[in-house]
Amino acid sequence: MRLGHVFGCAGFAIFWTALCSSPSQAQTVESNHDDNPGTEAKPAVRKNGWASTISYGLQFEGSITANPADPSDHLNFGQELADRANRPLFNQALATVARPVSEGRDVDVGFNLQGLFGTDARYTPTIGVLDGSLKGRYQFVFTQANIVLHTPILTQGGIDFRIGLAPGAMGYEGIDPATRPFFTLSYITNFMVPFQTAGIISTIHATPKLDIYAGIDAGNEVLPGKSDNNHRAAGYFGIGLNHLAHDRLTILAMARFGPENALHSLPNADHEMRYWNDITATYKLSDRTTFVAEANYIEDKGLKAHAFAIAGYASHQINNTLTANLRAEVMRDSNGAFVVGFKTDTAFTQAITGTGDPNSYVSAPPTTYGELTAGVAWKPAQLNRRRLTMTVRPELRYETSLNGTRPFDTLTSRDQILASMDLIIGL
Numbered sequence: 001m002r003l004g005h006v007f008g009c010a011g012f013a014i015f016w017t018a019l020c021s022s023p024s025q026a027q028t029v030e031s032n033h034d035d036n037p038g039t040e041a042k043p044a045v046r047k048n049g050w051a052s053t054i055s056y057g058l059q060f061e062g063s064i065t066a067n068p069a070d071p072s073d074h075l076n077f078g079q080e081l082a083d084r085a086n087r088p089l090f091n092q093a094l095a096t097v098a099r100p101v102s103e104g105r106d107v108d109v110g111f112n113l114q115g116l117f118g119t120d121a122r123y124t125p126t127i128g129v130l131d132g133s134l135k136g137r138y139q140f141v142f143t144q145a146n147i148v149l150h151t152p153i154l155t156q157g158g159i160d161f162r163i164g165l166a167p168g169a170m171g172y173e174g175i176d177p178a179t180r181p182f183f184t185l186s187y188i189t190n191f192m193v194p195f196q197t198a199g200i201i202s203t204i205h206a207t208p209k210l211d212i213y214a215g216i217d218a219g220n221e222v223l224p225g226k227s228d229n230n231h232r233a234a235g236y237f238g239i240g241l242n243h244l245a246h247d248r249l250t251i252l253a254m255a256r257f258g259p260e261n262a263l264h265s266l267p268n269a270d271h272e273m274r275y276w277n278d279i280t281a282t283y284k285l286s287d288r289t290t291f292v293a294e295a296n297y298i299e300d301k302g303l304k305a306h307a308f309a310i311a312g313y314a315s316h317q318i319n320n321t322l323t324a325n326l327r328a329e330v331m332r333d334s335n336g337a338f339v340v341g342f343k344t345d346t347a348f349t350q351a352i353t354g355t356g357d358p359n360s361y362v363s364a365p366p367t368t369y370g371e372l373t374a375g376v377a378w379k380p381a382q383l384n385r386r387r388l389t390m391t392v393r394p395e396l397r398y399e400t401s402l403n404g405t406r407p408f409d410t411l412t413s414r415d416q417i418l419a420s421m422d423l424i425i426g427l
């Protein structure tokens with residue numbers, strides 16, 4: 001791919017996203033598939049100039065997931081980032097340069113630039129960006145390359161725009177492991193929300209308690225233009241309710257719509273819509289205890305398939321170094337079309353482009369999945385000093401077919417047990 005094409009598409013994406021900056025769970029649209037650092041409105045220190053608020057970050061994550069069944073294909077079915085059974089993974093080296101925009105009556109410009117190298121990049125590509133690196137177990141991708149613009153127009157809070165490449169703007173869990181309670185992802189995050197989008201998303205701060213989101217992009221994990229797997233755009237619309245219940249409750253409801261399938265695999269893909277719907281409510285019971293509920297419904301006209309899921313989270317900070325987390329989830333894949341196992345390191349990317357080998361995927365019959373995950377996040381005080389941060393997260397996950405099918409262990413087992421641990425180091 002020519003360098004000019006990369007910069008041309010990036011420039012178009014940056015212009016496009018300024019119309020639609022992604023919100024965070026409370027104030028700006030927070031992605032599933034990610035955390036969107038730099039988009040949340042924060043007062044910027046102007047005393048030393050614009051550049052004084054630029055931040056830099058470097059983070060590493062490694063993991064291992066033990067599967068007692070030891071599947072013959074070495075695949076933890078239903079998992080993406082934790083897909084390899086009984087094998088250590090270097091999940092990511094995540095480098096970030098960002099500047100947040102400030103609130104207020106002045107126009108302000110920020111940005112997010114973030115690159116990821118590791119095994120997680122296999123599931124977070126953007127077709128059209130560094131396509132030559134999307135091969136092998138370890139890949140490199142850009143997860144963010146966007147401009148954030150704050151404009152004090154129309155409302156007292158103004159409108160923020162994010163233009164460019166960014167994590168998908170819906171869902172509770174993010175690709176950055178430091179922003180989510182567990183190493184393994186929920187079924188909702190794995191299969192029912194977008195990972196990366198290139199476009200524009202706007203956040204209208206209508207009132208202190210109401211944000212309105214609207215956006216347009218090329219589709220999930222593709223650039224606009226020749227890299228798009230079909231010829232149609234996709235869009236977002238949603239609302240965020242903030243500072244409810246004495247500032248304890250926030251609600252984010254997002255809808256997404258547009259064709260997502262590849263023309264190579266579905267000739268009529270341009271006209272076959274996919275509808276994504278997600279609502280997340282976060283309730284802070286106290287400074288130490290938080291509850292989260294998430295519900296999702298997805299329908300794909302081209303695949304003639306739909307799925308729905310609900311998930312609940314509980315998190316309690318035991319002390320300054322230890323936090324206990326619990327997640328329970330039920331997901332119904334009514335047609336067996338969404339929950340897929342990817343046998344090879346390039347199968348996910350090939351699924352986006354529609355050029356994959358059918359033998360590189362594992363799918364199950366229509367199944368109702370149940371999963372329960374318990375874990376802790378330990379941040380040893382003696383190692384969390386100055387710029388160094390370290391988090392160790394052991395977890396135990398049990399998942400089962402609630403309708404009697406056998407989706408796990410190469411389609412031979414009704415149940416799957418995963419014992420995982422990851423290590424996150426930030427500099």
